[in-house]
Amino acid sequence: MAGLSHVDGDLVPAAEASVSVHDRGFLYGDAVFETLRIYGGAVFRWDDHAERLARSAAALSLDHGLSSADLRRRVAETLRANGLDNALVRLSITRGVGSGGLSPDPDADPTVVVHAESLPRGGVGSDPVRGGPATLQTVKTRRVPDAAIPSEVKTHNHINAVLARLELRVSGADEAVMLDGDGRLAEGTTSALFFVDGNALCTPSLDGPVLPGVTRAEVIDIAEGEGIPVTEGSFTPEDLRSAEEAFVTTTTRGIRPVGTVDGIDVGAGPVTALLRRVYNARIERECYGGERLSGAGGSTPGDSEAGDGDGDGDGDADS
Structure with missing residues (x-):
C-alpha cells in the first residue's frame, strides 16, 4: 500500500x-x-x-x-x-x-x-470511478432500528452492512436494498435510494433508519431547484421494482443509475440524466473553476449516459 x-x-x-x-x-x-x-x-x-x-x-x-x-x-x-x-x-x-x-x-x-x-477527476465529462449501472438486490438482513443504534451515527461497526453484502453472493448484485423492521425501503449498505414513480422523485424518509446522506441532501436540493417534486416517505420494495427510473447516491461516486432491482430492469431516464448533469456542473463550478463548463447546465455527451454510472458501493462510501 x-x-x-x-x-x-x-x-x-x-x-x-x-x-x-x-x-x-x-x-x-x-x-x-x-x-x-x-x-x-x-x-x-x-x-x-x-x-x-x-x-x-x-x-x-x-x-x-x-x-x-x-x-x-x-x-x-x-x-x-x-x-x-x-x-x-x-x-x-x-x-x-x-x-x-x-x-x-x-x-x-x-x-x-x-x-x-x-480517484479520477470529477465534474463535467469525468470518467466514472468504476463503470456500469448498479444492480440491486433486496436482502433479508434488516437495518438496525434507531432505538438500537441511531441511523445518523456513522460508526466503525459495519456488521449490519457486512451481513447484507454476504447475501449478494447468490445473485451477484453489487448493492443491497435494505428494509426497515416493517419491510419498508430504508437504504443500501452504503448508498441512498431514489426512484421516479411518474409523479415525483421519491426517497425513503429520514423518519426511518436512514442515514442523512450528504449527497442525498445535495440531490434533493438540485431536484427542488429544477422544479422536480420530491417525496420523502415510506415505500415498499415493489415501488422500487416498478419505478420508471432509479439511482443510488454515495459521496465517493455521486449519482449512479440503477440497471436492475431483484433482476427486474429499471434503468435510468431523463430525471436521472438531468440530476447528474447539474450535480457534475456544480462540482465543476465549485471545485474546478468551471474549466469544462459549456452550454446550459454544463452538459457534455458522457453526462447523460445510463451506462456511465459510478462505483460498486464499497464499504468506504456513504450516501
Whole structure:
C-alpha cells in the first residue's frame, strides 16, 4: 500500500500505519468516521461532513477535542503529502486506548486517522470511478432500528452492512436494498435510494433508519431547484421494482443509475440524466473553476449516459 497516512498528527507510510490492539475502535467499533470526496484539491461539502461527524461524536459522547479547522488541516496535509488533487479521504476518530472493558475511559486519548486514495477527476465529462449501472438486490438482513443504534451515527461497526453484502453472493448484485423492521425501503449498505414513480422523485424518509446522506441532501436540493417534486416517505420494495427510473447516491461516486432491482430492469431516464448533469456542473463550478463548463447546465455527451454510472458501493462510501 503506497502513500502516506496521517495518524495522530504524524504522516507515516500507509503500509506501516497502525493503531493499538487495545484501541476501542478496533475492539468495539467505538469510533466515528466520514468519507470525503476531493475534487481539484477541494473537499466537496466539507461543512456538511464536519457537522455530521460532530453529531456522530456527540451521540457517542466521544469528546475528541479537535475543531473542524484542525481536522480539515490534517486532511489537507495528507493530500499534500501524497500529491493528490482528486481523491477519496476517510477520516476516522476512535475513543482511543482504554483501561479495559466496555465502559469508556473518560481519560482515553482519541486516535485520529486520515487515509487518502487517488480517484479520477470529477465534474463535467469525468470518467466514472468504476463503470456500469448498479444492480440491486433486496436482502433479508434488516437495518438496525434507531432505538438500537441511531441511523445518523456513522460508526466503525459495519456488521449490519457486512451481513447484507454476504447475501449478494447468490445473485451477484453489487448493492443491497435494505428494509426497515416493517419491510419498508430504508437504504443500501452504503448508498441512498431514489426512484421516479411518474409523479415525483421519491426517497425513503429520514423518519426511518436512514442515514442523512450528504449527497442525498445535495440531490434533493438540485431536484427542488429544477422544479422536480420530491417525496420523502415510506415505500415498499415493489415501488422500487416498478419505478420508471432509479439511482443510488454515495459521496465517493455521486449519482449512479440503477440497471436492475431483484433482476427486474429499471434503468435510468431523463430525471436521472438531468440530476447528474447539474450535480457534475456544480462540482465543476465549485471545485474546478468551471474549466469544462459549456452550454446550459454544463452538459457534455458522457453526462447523460445510463451506462456511465459510478462505483460498486464499497464499504468506504456513504450516501
